[in-house]
Amino acid sequence: MADLVEALLGGSLRALARLLTVIQNETPEARAALARLYPHSGRAYRVGITGAPGTGKSTLVNSLAKTYREAGRTVGILAVDPTSPFTGGAVLGDRLRMRDLAGDQGVFIRSMATRGSLGGLARATDDAICALDAAGFEIILIETVGTGQSEVDIARAAHTTLVVEAPGLGDEVQAIKAGILEIADILVVNKADRPDAQNTVRALQTMLDLGPAYRSNPWHHQSLSGILAPPPESEAESEAWQVPIVQTVAVDNWGTDALAEAIEMHHAYLGRSGKFRVWERQRLAAELSARLESALLERFVARLDTERLLALLDDLEKRRIDPQSAVETLLKEGDRC
């Protein structure tokens, strides 16, 4: 395992691929490897890409990767799929995409699917980013399928979050945008060659104009982050970021140069405004919080008496106790032993 880590730090993509598999399996060896890799991480710039199904996210990620490669920058791609919690199989077509970028040592693609809880996926994603980062990839593109909690995790993991839209995806999508807009640093209207693309651009601009304050703190509910890190200063006190709308036709590699420029501008803004460091600390506090929660439950459960738990479950089933009171009972009993 130590050899594998050294090989990865030396630039071996094969070692990286093998380590990512180890990491995804969350073995004890993975723990040691990650502890060794962590000091070498923190140099990559992380870009999250999210949006509803059918917007062409994957094509956009490919096109963006090509743009970065043409500029001589190395790119790691993590395609995170939280929609398949049971199979553990990655849905996104790695091999299909690899055809475009095949043989290029400056790009590396990996798919990840939920094996256990969403918390487990977020943790595995953090770990995989750490490995790609330590391997020296300059840009890490983190793509996620679907809407919902996965977007929030992306917003937490990325420095710059792209929300991808496409023309004509129906009314319900419009409604969803309201929530998604709040995590967008850059809005992308892909398939911009479609006749109704300008309607989508206008609708998004209207939502941006009317919308709630930009970029709420995505960590506000994390117990630890409230204690550890100061919330970012309000926009009024510093230069505000104006969310741009960038139009692309990813399938033709059109517009991705402008998109890469917009990402670079956001990067510069984060540094200039001091937000880069604030968000980094928030992210670390949130990561610490999530890992701590899992570890606490694991430890508590290991100490529990199974017979007692089964009896408590019977009480719950027969409605003799409610779930929250059952938790309090368990906590009290745990303290006594």
Next chain:
Amino acid sequence: MADLVEALLGGSLRALARLLTVIQNETPEARAALARLYPHSGRAYRVGITGAPGTGKSTLVNSLAKTYREAGRTVGILAVDPTSPFTGGAVLGDRLRMRDLAGDQGVFIRSMATRGSLGGLARATDDAICALDAAGFEIILIETVGTGQSEVDIARAAHTTLVVEAPGLGDEVQAIKAGILEIADILVVNKADRPDAQNTVRALQTMLDLGPAYRSNPWHHQSLSGILAPPPESEAESEAWQVPIVQTVAVDNWGTDALAEAIEMHHAYLGRSGKFRVWERQRLAAELSARLESALLERFVARLDTERLLALLDDLEKRRIDPQSAVETLLKEGDRC
């Protein structure tokens, strides 16, 4: 508060509405109220409705509610929106929908959006279901927006889970189905009057025929459920449920009678096969597990020394320690004090 609980148990919808607000705010009074309501719950049948944006889920839920009302059954609707974690505002148009069902005391609609973590939403949803159940609603329809983790939560909360599809939603949706199929007890092809509906039905049937074993245990990763409840016996040992594909045109109230019948058949199947009770215990174990996890973190964080935490965060930021080692350090220090 006690008066409110009594009024709810007496059938007051106003009391129910007020209690749901209290519950969503997670106040200490809510705790007491829920403990009082819990013994009166456990009678409602829970139906989860999920699917990608644009499939017409909300219209289908309305139409299904009408079908149940015509059969004389009372219906509670929970529209759960996990896509808007920051505003806490419900996106789904309650008022719009209420027009159809307005003035009917046998139906009650409530929207819920993420206020804090997804775990918080799942907990608030469980609590709201408990209140609707105790208020005497016979059928509870739990609708969720978006794809991803929210579906899994629905699969956990519902007795019967409907996955709604619609014709022509693009290739990426097809890919997502692979994951979603595994939580479906019934597949609904809505907008079945569209020309390409039969293609969708055929594609789904093929996926069902080729797909992985039906209904993996959605709780397999929950620490407590593994200890507490036996996994459901394999399908081979008992009668297997054949996932039906039901076609609807919800906007015309077409096909929802057949859908209600399919739900009834699944209900009967669960009872006959003994799975109803097995799943109920699994669900309770998972709920207990999730609540325990939150409570443990809350308690641990309350005891922590903020200065120590800030120093640890500095170490993380400067890459002097990795997140998992930081957690282990905290756990060790917590044991000492």
